Amino acid sequence: MDRLPLRSRVIGTIILMITVLVSIGWMMGGFRQPYRNITRSTVRAAQPLSMPSDNYLAVAWLSDDLVALLRRSSTGLVGWNDQILLYSIATKQQQTLIVPHPPMCRFTNPKFMRRLPDGNLGFISSCLVDREHASDIFDSLYVWNKQTNRFQVVYRYPANFGAGRFTVAPDMSEFIQERPNGLYGELHRVDQNGDLERLYSSWTRVRTPAWSPNGHALVFAGTPVYTPPTPLHPLFGFGSMIDILYYPWNLYLADDDGNNPRIVLEKITDAFVGDWSPQGTWFSFTGEYERRDGVWLVDPMTRHVTRVWPDRANHTWSPDGRQMIFLQRVVVDGKEQDRPVVVNIELLMSQQ
Structure with missing residues (x-):
């Protein structure tokens, strides 16, 4: 031959x-999945809302006309007495939402707000209670009904639980609550009886859960097993602390009950899952992927990844899923602030 x-x-x-x-x-x-980058188009197309820039921490688009923004307090104790602003797109008017302040609380603070499946506003409210020799913090999950302008306490957490981000089932029957717990993190399911059940208890860390709009899937960031690449410092443990701080996260997609988690995307530094688009076509996350910071959209079916904003901006979807609001960092009088801007994300995604 x-x-x-x-x-x-x-x-x-x-x-x-x-x-x-x-x-x-x-x-x-x-x-790792390849990605496309449309950040130049989104920044160029961004239209500011007619409201002043400020130190905004979060944004939630509640209805076609109503947007809620969490603004950091400029007075008092840092991390307390923040405010929720309500902004009307039609009238360009804003007002402060007066959050309940129980008499036992020295300070209260709203945080981690989001639009609920029924279109109302959900948020965690922290209450600082002074004791004889120490202080306790009590967190509660509140719902503000935009039709009746009334508040409802959905759940009261144990003292010093430290409630973080949460996601509510589409039928509003239960929710999954994040507990940051320092460098690590936990997820807890809260059923309609108010019982707490820890999920992924054997994992090193989990955080930022988000239920899909149809309730069939749960996405979150996590690390099942962590092995420190450098040995623990014999006195301080600094090597291990720094390692896990910068250790990359994976994004997981699980069944509606949290079972069968499988990797959607790997090796993201400081990953935070945002939320699903209302149609369930995409979910967002922030973090550093492929050595680039930004807001990213992931198609859970194809695993296609799109970088849609150049930094880790807080963001929200419009109720119809066609637009997004980003909190754009700007410099005003030498100080960094946030400016809410609107982008027709559906149009830009279809043009690429």
Whole structure:
């Protein structure tokens, strides 16, 4: 039999090597997903809302006309007495939402607000209670009904629980609550009886849960097992603390009951899941992916990734899913502030 020409043998060897590398990549958990970048288009298309820039911490688009913004307090104790502003897109007017202040609380503070499946506003309210020798913090999950202008306490957490971000089931029957717990993190399911059940208790850390609009899937950031790449400092443990602080997160998609978690995207620094688009076509996250910061959209079916904003801006979807509001960082009188801007994200995604 004649020997193959040298060129053919070289090409065949290269193809074989590529095949082996691809196989090894998949065996080790798959390669990271390529992404497209439309940040120039989104920033160029962004239209500011007719309201002053300020130190905004979060934003939630409640209805076609109504937007809620969480504004950091400029007076008093840092991290307390923040305010929720309500902004009308039609009238361009804003007002402060007066959050309940129980008499036992020295300070109260709203945080981690989001639009609920029924279109109302949900948020965590922290209450600082002074004791004889110490202080306790009591968190509660509140709902503000935009039709009746009334508040309802949905759940009261144990003292010093430290409630973080939460997600509510589409039928409003239960919710999943994040407990940051320092460098680590926990997720707890709260059923309609008010019982707390910890999810993924064997995992090193989990956070930022988000239920899909149809209730069939749950997305979150997590690390099942963490092995420190550097040894623990014998006195302070600094090596391990710094390692886990910058250790990359994975994004997971699980069934509606939290079972069967599988990786959607790997190796994201400081990943925070945002929310699903109302149609369930995308979910958002912030963090550093492929060495770039930003707000990202992930298609859970195809796993396609799109970078839609150049930094880790807080953001929200419009109720119809066609637009997004980003809190754009700007400099005003030498100070950094946030400016709410609107982007027709559906149009930009379809043009790319």
